[in-house]
Amino acid sequence: MKSDVSAKDERKAHHLQAHPMNALCVGNTSVPVLDSPSSNAQHPILPRCQSSSSPEVDEHQNGGSKLFHVEIQSWERFRDGYEKAGQLDMMYDMIKWPLDYFLKAWDPTSKQLTVQVGDAGMDHAFWGRPEDMTMARPCKVVNSNNKGSDIAAETAAALAAGALAYEDKGDELYSIRLLTAAESLYAFAKTNRGVFGGSAAYYSSSGDPDEMCEAAVWLYRVTGNNEYLEDAKGFVETAWGWSLSWDDKKVACQELLYEETQDAVYKDAVVGFFQGWLPGGQITYTPCGLAWRDKWGANRYAGNAAFMALLAAESGIETDSYRKWAVEQINYLLGDNNHNGGCFSYEIGYGSNYPQQPHHRGASCPDRPAPCSQAQFSANSPSPQILQGALVGGPDAQDNYQDRRTDYVQNEVATDYNSGFQGALAGIVHLQASGNLPVTNNKCPCRN
Numbered sequence: 001m002k003s004d005v006s007a008k009d010e011r012k013a014h015h016l017q018a019h020p021m022n023a024l025c026v027g028n029t030s031v032p033v034l035d036s037p038s039s040n041a042q043h044p045i046l047p048r049c050q051s052s053s054s055p056e057v058d059e060h061q062n063g064g065s066k067l068f069h070v071e072i073q074s075w076e077r078f079r080d081g082y083e084k085a086g087q088l089d090m091m092y093d094m095i096k097w098p099l100d101y102f103l104k105a106w107d108p109t110s111k112q113l114t115v116q117v118g119d120a121g122m123d124h125a126f127w128g129r130p131e132d133m134t135m136a137r138p139c140k141v142v143n144s145n146n147k148g149s150d151i152a153a154e155t156a157a158a159l160a161a162g163a164l165a166y167e168d169k170g171d172e173l174y175s176i177r178l179l180t181a182a183e184s185l186y187a188f189a190k191t192n193r194g195v196f197g198g199s200a201a202y203y204s205s206s207g208d209p210d211e212m213c214e215a216a217v218w219l220y221r222v223t224g225n226n227e228y229l230e231d232a233k234g235f236v237e238t239a240w241g242w243s244l245s246w247d248d249k250k251v252a253c254q255e256l257l258y259e260e261t262q263d264a265v266y267k268d269a270v271v272g273f274f275q276g277w278l279p280g281g282q283i284t285y286t287p288c289g290l291a292w293r294d295k296w297g298a299n300r301y302a303g304n305a306a307f308m309a310l311l312a313a314e315s316g317i318e319t320d321s322y323r324k325w326a327v328e329q330i331n332y333l334l335g336d337n338n339h340n341g342g343c344f345s346y347e348i349g350y351g352s353n354y355p356q357q358p359h360h361r362g363a364s365c366p367d368r369p370a371p372c373s374q375a376q377f378s379a380n381s382p383s384p385q386i387l388q389g390a391l392v393g394g395p396d397a398q399d400n401y402q403d404r405r406t407d408y409v410q411n412e413v414a415t416d417y418n419s420g421f422q423g424a425l426a427g428i429v430h431l432q433a434s435g436n437l438p439v440t441n442n443k444c445p446c447r448n
């Protein structure tokens, strides 16, 4: 078995250089946003495709569900962590917004999935509040003519995982709606295979077997139907993943299948992934010990990998070493580093020493009716709104980090940045509660 880490690394690096605006997509639903909507509110986006005025909180939306299923996976495994933190209701609220969105996005009659709202170019040319956006918001769709089984299957996985979450919550009706949509969307994806190219400049996609595999496993978990499990075994790739990212979810499906089957093939693939990630493998480590996968959002890759390590540990794979490594990575993100005198949290709002200038348009704007424009983008001053809970991109390979809004490589925030990170936090609370928090040995410990 060979790792594909190096090849992926090169492809990714090339992709990022070729598309310097790559990471400007911000304001997605699962990063804690300002003015959090109530759980009963209707999502206004889908009926507004092509509209010239749209008041939604979200901005340019693409990539389908990205790593949304990861959030629900963390709920499933570390539910007690959310309970102990008093965040269980918030978790249900957080996942219901995108689930409602996906239900509206998928039309099983015409077999069409809306996968993107907004024109990326026009969207990125604007700096200001989302509620002040007035440009056209054209949609991109996936159907039998425009293939996109990667996004369709990822969305099906999210819907199926959501069905499990809401069944557990006791909302049987909503759970059935989610499952029904998940099954028809998965069936559509299976008969219309092909990678979606419509977001290539922003969230490129290199293949769909990982998403197909995830959808099949989650559907098996909800229905118990063995056909789904057999499908998943057919789709799974046992190569070692580059990371857990919007494009590459191999390791997630390897872990899911190991949990379902206890088959050593899948376990070995997960172990291989972490051989690449743990010290001595193929990942650069910063002097203070961050597993640094890429200059673009290094924290996000570390957070996602830490979450996977906690999941793998929970299923009995290298439990002690994976837990220790995962907690050390999260420790780094929350303060065990040397930035700004040390004890710097890359999660906004945690402690008192955290990023002041995330690359986030809404957060950079003063309260209305004060104007907000490009001047706020360039202003070298703290954002007036606190984007509580968002993880910013992170440092370079030498632990250097500049808290500047204009630097979107280091200061981006996005759903795929918070998905694994927040799951890892729930996992750590779970370890604390069960008396299993490992002893860690961070290189730049916070002494305050």
Ligand SMILES: [Ca+2]
Residues within 6 Å of the ligand: 150, 205, 206, 207, 208, 209, 210, 211, 246, 247, 248, 249
């Ligand atoms: Ca993929």
